[in-house]
Amino acid sequence: MRQKTRMRLIEYAITIWVVITLNFLLPRLIPGDPFLVLTSQSAEDEEIVLSEEQREFLFHYYGLDQPVYKQYFIYLGELFRGNMGFSVYYKQPVSHIVMHRLPWTVFMVLSSVILSTLIGTILGCFSAWRREKWVDKFLFLFMIFFSEIPSFLLGLILLFVFAAGLGLFPLAGAVTHFADFQSGWEKAWDVLHHAFLPIAALTISHLGGTYLLGRNSMTTVLEKDYLRTAWAKGLPKKRVIFRHALKNALLPIVTRVFLSLGSLVGGAILVENVFSYPGLGTLMRESVRVQDYPVIQGIFLVVTVCVLLANFLADVVYRKIDPRVGS
Amino acid sequence: MPKKRSLTMIISLLIILALSCSLLYGCKGKEAKETTKTEGKKTADVIKLAGGDWGYPTPYGVYPRGPGSRKMGLVYDSLVGTDAKGKIVPKLADEWKASEDGLIYTLKLRSNVKWHDGKPFTSDDVVFTYSYMMKYLPVNGGCPAAVQQVEAVDEQTIKIKIKEADVDFLTNLSSWVMIPKHIWENVTDPNNFTDNSAVGTGPYKLTDYSKEHGTYRFAANADFWGSKPRVNEIKFVPAGEAVLAFDQGEIDRNSVTPDIVSRYENDTEYKIMRYETSWAYRLYFNMAKRPELAEKSFRQAIAYAIDRRELVDKIERGNAVPGSPGVLHPNNEYYNSKAAQYSHDIKKAKELLNSLGYKDADAEGILKNSRGEKLSFQLLCDDGSARMAEVIKQHLAEAGIEVVIKSVDMKTRDARFKDGDYELCINGSGNGEDLSELTNISGKGKATSTTAKTMGYDNPEVDKLYTGQQKEKDPEKRKEIMEKLQKIVAEEVPKLTIYYTNSLAVHRPAVYDGWSADTYHSDSRSNFVDD
Numbered sequence: 001m002r003q004k005t006r007m008r009l010i011e012y013a014i015t016i017w018v019v020i021t022l023n024f025l026l027p028r029l030i031p032g033d034p035f036l037v038l039t040s041q042s043a044e045d046e047e048i049v050l051s052e053e054q055r056e057f058l059f060h061y062y063g064l065d066q067p068v069y070k071q072y073f074i075y076l077g078e079l080f081r082g083n084m085g086f087s088v089y090y091k092q093p094v095s096h097i098v099m100h101r102l103p104w105t106v107f108m109v110l111s112s113v114i115l116s117t118l119i120g121t122i123l124g125c126f127s128a129w130r131r132e133k134w135v136d137k138f139l140f141l142f143m144i145f146f147s148e149i150p151s152f153l154l155g156l157i158l159l160f161v162f163a164a165g166l167g168l169f170p171l172a173g174a175v176t177h178f179a180d181f182q183s184g185w186e187k188a189w190d191v192l193h194h195a196f197l198p199i200a201a202l203t204i205s206h207l208g209g210t211y212l213l214g215r216n217s218m219t220t221v222l223e224k225d226y227l228r229t230a231w232a233k234g235l236p237k238k239r240v241i242f243r244h245a246l247k248n249a250l251l252p253i254v255t256r257v258f259l260s261l262g263s264l265v266g267g268a269i270l271v272e273n274v275f276s277y278p279g280l281g282t283l284m285r286e287s288v289r290v291q292d293y294p295v296i297q298g299i300f301l302v303v304t305v306c307v308l309l310a311n312f313l314a315d316v317v318y319r320k321i322d323p324r325v326g327s
Numbered sequence: 328m329p330k331k332r333s334l335t336m337i338i339s340l341l342i343i344l345a346l347s348c349s350l351l352y353g354c355k356g357k358e359a360k361e362t363t364k365t366e367g368k369k370t371a372d373v374i375k376l377a378g379g380d381w382g383y384p385t386p387y388g389v390y391p392r393g394p395g396s397r398k399m400g401l402v403y404d405s406l407v408g409t410d411a412k413g414k415i416v417p418k419l420a421d422e423w424k425a426s427e428d429g430l431i432y433t434l435k436l437r438s439n440v441k442w443h444d445g446k447p448f449t450s451d452d453v454v455f456t457y458s459y460m461m462k463y464l465p466v467n468g469g470c471p472a473a474v475q476q477v478e479a480v481d482e483q484t485i486k487i488k489i490k491e492a493d494v495d496f497l498t499n500l501s502s503w504v505m506i507p508k509h510i511w512e513n514v515t516d517p518n519n520f521t522d523n524s525a526v527g528t529g530p531y532k533l534t535d536y537s538k539e540h541g542t543y544r545f546a547a548n549a550d551f552w553g554s555k556p557r558v559n560e561i562k563f564v565p566a567g568e569a570v571l572a573f574d575q576g577e578i579d580r581n582s583v584t585p586d587i588v589s590r591y592e593n594d595t596e597y598k599i600m601r602y603e604t605s606w607a608y609r610l611y612f613n614m615a616k617r618p619e620l621a622e623k624s625f626r627q628a629i630a631y632a633i634d635r636r637e638l639v640d641k642i643e644r645g646n647a648v649p650g651s652p653g654v655l656h657p658n659n660e661y662y663n664s665k666a667a668q669y670s671h672d673i674k675k676a677k678e679l680l681n682s683l684g685y686k687d688a689d690a691e692g693i694l695k696n697s698r699g700e701k702l703s704f705q706l707l708c709d710d711g712s713a714r715m716a717e718v719i720k721q722h723l724a725e726a727g728i729e730v731v732i733k734s735v736d737m738k739t740r741d742a743r744f745k746d747g748d749y750e751l752c753i754n755g756s757g758n759g760e761d762l763s764e765l766t767n768i769s770g771k772g773k774a775t776s777t778t779a780k781t782m783g784y785d786n787p788e789v790d791k792l793y794t795g796q797q798k799e800k801d802p803e804k805r806k807e808i809m810e811k812l813q814k815i816v817a818e819e820v821p822k823l824t825i826y827y828t829n830s831l832a833v834h835r836p837a838v839y840d841g842w843s844a845d846t847y848h849s850d851s852r853s854n855f856v857d858d
Contacts, residue, residue: 032738035391036745051472057464061518089390090538091382091518100539164571171577172567177542178535276379276567278539290392291738 008315012308020079023300024072027293034088034291035059062088064293075297084301085294089287094298097283102302104174105272105279108195109264112202117257120207124214125249128222129241139211147208152270155201159274162197169197172276198275202267206260213256217249224248251322258314262307367598367840370557374839375578376849378563380541384533385525386465386504387517396467397850401545401561402443403468403504403527406434406453407497408858411845413660415497418858419448419505419528419552420485429492429800432500436483440552442507443526450479455508463517468504471496494800530556530856541565553858557841561855573833580834580842580849585644591833598836601829602847603648605656606757608712608825610719615783617704617750619696626820628679630669632726633719637671639826642715646831650824653813654761661809666817676726687727694727703729707749709740715825716753747781753825762812765821766790784821 035055059065063074078085084094123143127136146154163169170176174194181187221227222245230240269281276282280299287295381395382388384402389395406420415423422435440448457477460470470477473496476488489496507526514520525533530551535544543563547556566572573581583591583599591597610633614621635649651657653666685694685702694702708716713734720730730751735743743749764778767785779785792812799805830847834840843853 030738031735032742036738036741054464086519090380091388092538097538159568159571164568164575167575171571171575173540173565175540177537177540177564178544178562274567276541276565278541278565289738290390 012312015308016304019304020076020297020301021072023297023304024075027288027291027296028068030288030291032291033059033064034062034293058088062086079301084298087287087292087295089290089292090295094294097295098280098298098302101278101280101283104277105265105268105281106306108199108202108272108277108279109261109268111195111199112206112268113257113261113264115199115203116206116210117253119203120210121214121246121250121253123207124211124216125218125241125246127211127215128218129237131219140215143208143211146204147206147212149205150270151201151205151267152274154205155198155271155274158197158201170194174278195277198268198271198277201271201274202264205267206264209260210253210256213253214249217252218245221245221249251318254321255314255318258310258317261310265303265307367836368838369841371559371839371841373560373562374558374580374855375562375564376580377566377569377572377578378541378543379565380538382466383521383525383536383538384543385521386460386468386506387463388521388525389466391466394848394850397848397852398543398545398563399468399504400529400852401531401850401855402525402529402533403506404529405468405501405504406436407501409498409501413498415501416858418501423497425496429494429496430489432487432489432496433480434485434487436485437552438483440528441550442509442528443532443548444507444510445550446507446509448505448507448528449482450485451482452505452508453477453485454479455512456503456505459506459511459517465517468502470503471499473499493797494805495797528552530852530858531561551856553856556856558839558855561850563850576835579838580832582830582832582847582849585646585831588646588831588833596835596837597833598840600832600834600842600844600847601646602832603656603658604757604828604830604847605659605761606755606830607650607656607761607827608715608753608755609650610823610825611744611749611752611754611778611782612821612823613747613750613752613782614821615747615781619702620750621783622683623819624679625683626823627669628676628683628726629723629728630820630823631672631676631679632728633722633823633825634671635825637722638715638718641718643826643828646829647826648829650826651817652820652823653817654765654822654824655809655813656827661806661813663810663813663817665810666813668817669820673725680727685727692724692727693729701729702727703731704750705731705733706751706753707733707735707740707743708753709737710734711737712753712755719753719825744778745781747783762793762816765816766793768794779821782821786815786819786821789815 035058056065063071066074075085082095084098086092087094087097090097123139127139130136149157159171163171170193174191175187176190176194179190181190218241222241227240227245230244235244265280268279269284271277272279272281273285280303283295284299287299379393380390381393381398382390384395384398386399386403389399404419406418407423408416408418410416417437419437419440420434421437424433425431426433436448436450436453442448454477457470457474471489473489473491473493474487475490478486478488480486487500493499505528510524510526511517511520514524525536528551530548530553531545532548533543534546535542541563542565543561545561547559564577566578569578569581570583570587572578588599591599610629612620612626612629619625630652639645639647639649648657651662651666652669653663655662657664680694680702684697687694688699689695696702706716706719713732716730716732716734720732723730740752740754744752744754765784765786766789767779768790789812792808792815796805796808796812799808832842832847832849834842841854842849843851846853
């Protein structure tokens with residue numbers, strides 16, 4: 001058992017090291033550098049062309065004039081000391097920037113995980129209960145359809161219809177700016193109001209998967225022998241499904257919740273850009289555009305660690321709820 | 328192949344969606360059209376503009392790309408400024424005098440100017456700003472490289488010594504902003520210093536900034552030395568889709584593309600302002616890489632073959648000014664209207680190419696040289712100018728030149744352009760680097776001064792004229808030199824200006840109508856205050 005845990009830990013450590021190395025190399029493979037600004041996209045976007053001396057100064061200032069392997073070891077050394085570096089573009093410590101943005105993305109992703117799992121499971125069970133009836137067929141088609149729309153596209157549709165067309169929700173951002181809130185409740189309501197559409201987009205695009213899994217899992221469980229007793233006792237169908245079968249049908253769903261965190265973060269990045277939500281997604285796009293190496297490295301690192309953590313949790317939780325695993 | 332097809336599917340789906348959405352939305356816009364004609368408002372309490380994080384508005388905090396520097400311009404002042412026509416106007420200095428040899432400038436500072444925190448602004452601050460910015464290089468607003476020494480004569484007078492005489496020195500000086508000594512003197516890492524440091528002498532005080540949300544709030548400075556700001560408060564808020572945000576009144580002015588400007592035409596609720604800018608798309612010929620291009624008449628043939636008027640109509644729906652081969656915009660005070668124009672003429676292009684020995688022997692449409700090799704070039708462009716590249720490809724095909732388009736992202740294009748890794752290249756820029764980048768004058772410092780070298784263009788006459796006009800004090804003589812310079816450049820076409828873009832902006836006059844007719848940037852200071 002202890003041997004196994006140690007092996008797992010080594011696995012995680014190697015994964016993180018590989019990811020760190022890739023994170024370090026990939027941004028540097030993009031043509032250009034953080035200080036190369038020669039042109040702009042339009043007259044609105046003004047560029048400041050740096051002189052050769054200014055560029056040299058900045059390269060030196062940020063240590064980018066050193067050989068790449070040296071930069072790499074410096075980066076690794078700093079990481080060990082918990083220092084993620086200093087942003088070239090934003091002029092702030094990377095950890096500071098990322099920690100300000102991370103909560104927004106986590107809030108969005110967690111809300112959609114919880115919502116899509118709850119709604120998906122309930123609908124899935126409902127479908128399994130009414131299997132082959134029209135409700136089931138309708139739900140099935142409906143869910144397949146929506147789960148195939150990419151989340152950012154869904155976000156765009158929601159934005160056009162509910163924010164621009166009907167004016168029910170704000171167009172962009174995460175809070176009303178420069179507002180004086182009377183109470184904490186008012187502020188919380190404002191945050192929810194802004195987050196509604198992005199979370200809805202992410203939830204809906206994720207719902208299909210959970211629904212299908214819930215439906216399949218429940219159908220399989222319903223055919224198991226031990227449920228015969230329940231049926232034989234003459235319990236109502238609703239009770240059988242939600243009290244007896246659900247416990248066992250939940251297993252694959254729980255695993256999915258954790259494993260899907262990675263893809264949800266990916267989806268969140270796109271959705272954030274649609275609503276200019278101040279999470280990691282908008283930051284990532286911007287930092288890639290301006291080739292801010294330390295920030296790109298920082299974001300990828302944090303996201304990787306989060307996903308690995310989720311995997312680890314999945315392991316632990318799965319072992320807890322399914323005694324067959326891990327013994 | 329199936330991958331490509333599915334991509335096309337997605338794209339067409341997206342287009343359909345976008346169209347239906349705009350249709351849905353377009354209908355809504357029409358309903359709102361029943362407004363009556365309103366008198367424009369010359370002052371406003373609050374103006375909201377599209378925000379986004381462009382850095383803390385100090386010379387050290389702003390980001391090198393984008394509108395951060397103009398936000399800095401609301402807070403900070405330079406010693407002198409330039410008006411729309413490029414004339415030097417007083418700012419923090421209200422009198423100036425150059426010495427006979429043009430090497431020493433004596434400036435008299437305005438009296439009773441106060442920093443935002445109430446402390447007086449003196450010549451000490453100017454001297455400090457100079458030495459500080461020499462030690463720590465700012466992102467923007469730095470001291471011109473030509474300055475050798477700044478000294479305070481008395482509390483209201485300073486003396487600036489420069490390395491070599493330059494008639495444009497005061498113009499260059501207008502970008503140098505003053506920072507207060509009492510705030511910055513103990514700061515040793517200005518790049519990382521933001522704590523309430525945006526203290527300037529300018530018309531607006533920064534009252535709120537959020538990096539994370541991309542918001543700024545500026546309040547009018549009651550003690551401003553110039554005239555009273557016309558807008559009390561300027562707010563920058565994030566606008567995901569600026570068009571939607573403007574239509575919902577979340578922002579009060581928006582820059583629009585020629586494609587959507589018709590939405591606002593013939594509607595009294597809106598006012599459209601059009602500006603001609605010197606921001607231009609240009610076609611570069613890499614003579615070092617393709618010796619054919621080093622032939623003057625070859626480049627002229629290309630200039631004849633490309634129909635710049637049609638490009639303006641097709642790509643910008645007419646909202647642009649066709650490029651002049653002499654590089655300068657027709658509204659530039661030094662513009663030479665007599666320089667060669669190369670109006671569209673395929674026949675002439677073909678004649679020139681034929682006389683160079685390129686023949687279409689097998690009547691295939693593409694010219695070949697004496698060794699039977701096809702006349703084919705790779706055209707490097709970024710995704711933003713890919714449409715333009717397609718039209719240019721058609722135009723050159725008519726003249727018998729094959730073009731292979733290589734479309735990459737902007738940064739890749741910039742990197743390859745800098746290294747001279749291209750044959751033909753479309754580049755867009757508006758930094759006044761227009762003529763200097765054709766010179767081989769060393770020590771000019773700008774990254775683009777290597778352009779002429781990587782292009783393989785070297786004309787000592789151009790270098791001589793360029794330096795000559797920089798030193799010429801007499802405006803008449805200077806114009807003469809500039810005209811000569813443009814004539815040579817137009818004759819030799821080392822680069823071809825395709826067109827100068829126009830900038831379009833829409834606002835609601837009922838909210839605020841004080842927008843400057845000279846500067847097209849909505850966040851520019853001249854929209855809110857007369858200095």
